[in-house]
Amino acid sequence: MIEKYGWSDRQRTAFAEHALAGLAPGRVVLQHRDSYLVATDEAELKAEASGRFVHEAREIGYPAVGDWVALALNSQDGSATIHAVLPRHTALVRRAAVDSARQLQILAANIDVVFVVTSMNADINLRRIQRYLAAAWQSGARPVVVLTKSDLSADPEKQAAEILASDPGCPVLIVSARQASGLDALLDQVKPGETCVLIGSSGVGKSSLVNAFLNEDRMATRAIREADDQGRHTTSHRQLILLPGGQLLLDTPGIREVGLIDAEDGLDAVFDDVELLTRNCRFN
Numbered sequence: 001m002i003e004k005y006g007w008s009d010r011q012r013t014a015f016a017e018h019a020l021a022g023l024a025p026g027r028v029v030l031q032h033r034d035s036y037l038v039a040t041d042e043a044e045l046k047a048e049a050s051g052r053f054v055h056e057a058r059e060i061g062y063p064a065v066g067d068w069v070a071l072a073l074n075s076q077d078g079s080a081t082i083h084a085v086l087p088r089h090t091a092l093v094r095r096a097a098v099d100s101a102r103q104l105q106i107l108a109a110n111i112d113v114v115f116v117v118t119s120m121n122a123d124i125n126l127r128r129i130q131r132y133l134a135a136a137w138q139s140g141a142r143p144v145v146v147l148t149k150s151d152l153s154a155d156p157e158k159q160a161a162e163i164l165a166s167d168p169g170c171p172v173l174i175v176s177a178r179q180a181s182g183l184d185a186l187l188d189q190v191k192p193g194e195t196c197v198l199i200g201s202s203g204v205g206k207s208s209l210v211n212a213f214l215n216e217d218r219m220a221t222r223a224i225r226e227a228d229d230q231g232r233h234t235t236s237h238r239q240l241i242l243l244p245g246g247q248l249l250l251d252t253p254g255i256r257e258v259g260l261i262d263a264e265d266g267l268d269a270v271f272d273d274v275e276l277l278t279r280n281c282r283f284n
């Protein structure tokens with residue numbers, strides 16, 4: 001089961017010392033406020049970070065979605081404690097001010113591809129794309145620009161050409177979740193067992209893409225939120241999703257990735273309903 005989540009020789013080698021200590025490997029698939037859901041070889045377990053992370057967080061950050069972790073299993077209640085995080089080969093990171101200290105915040109760990117998602121129903125904002133691309137390159141993963149909602153554009157190729165002319169150094173792909181077009185070309189960028197993440201402003205169609213890949217309405221999209229279906233918001237909370245083709249996909253709610261870039265473009269005003277939810281209610 002853990003192979004499905006991308007477990008490979010790289011992790012096996014890094015994990016050897018923890019195996020000797022009697023710990024079990026797992027991958028963080030979902031992050032709540034104070035706890036995690038971790039996929040292990042046998043099951044998905046609720047896990048909490050051990051006390052030492054309070055001290056280590058400034059240096060390596062708290063465990064995050066996508067992290068490979070070393071777990072002590074509690075057979076009594078089926079929960080687990082995270083004792084260590086394996087070295088990350090890539091990470092989307094921001095420095096957040098927490099309690100007046102600058103703390104490392106990991107938005108997504110061990111990702112192979114970053115999809116920089118922007119919508120074609122408005123003019124292309126090259127500067128914004130470049131900022132997201134800078135964050136993507138910095139993560140160490142391969143960026144891909146994704147232009148969504150091609151069904152709303154009079155000339156999708158022209159908009160793509162505009163971005164290519166700015167020399168992004170990565171593929172630029174055109175998709176429509178609504179028409180289910182361009183989806184295969186997108187997934188071709190990610191091998192089975194690799195992990196990709198969607199970043200981009202709220203409303204550009206990230207969650208709709210996840211649903212299109214899954215061919216089901218797993219993620220809450222804007223329209224659903226407007227229908228006031230509160231309960232569905234939680235499903236869009238940064239969960240690592242296994243796609244039918246074997247790729248792992250992470251959707252991000254709006255504000256998280258906005259923190260990757262500074263406020264010059266007024267992007268700090270782009271709040272996402274999901275973020276409001278995390279501030280207003282307790283997850284567990």
Ligand SMILES: Nc1nc2c(ncn2[C@@H]2O[C@H](COP(=O)(O)OP(=O)(O)O)[C@@H](O)[C@H]2O)c(=O)[nH]1
Binds near residue numbers: 177203
């Ligand atoms: N016309 C059109 N609308 C889309 C498409 N993809 C998403 N949308 C709409 O755009 C809105 C925001 O989509 P959502 O997936 O929630 O965006 P997110 O905030 O980036 O996750 C919703 O009303 C979707 O129905 C598309 O390919 N074509």
Ligand SMILES: [Mg+2]
Binds near residue numbers: 253
């Ligand atoms: Mg969304």
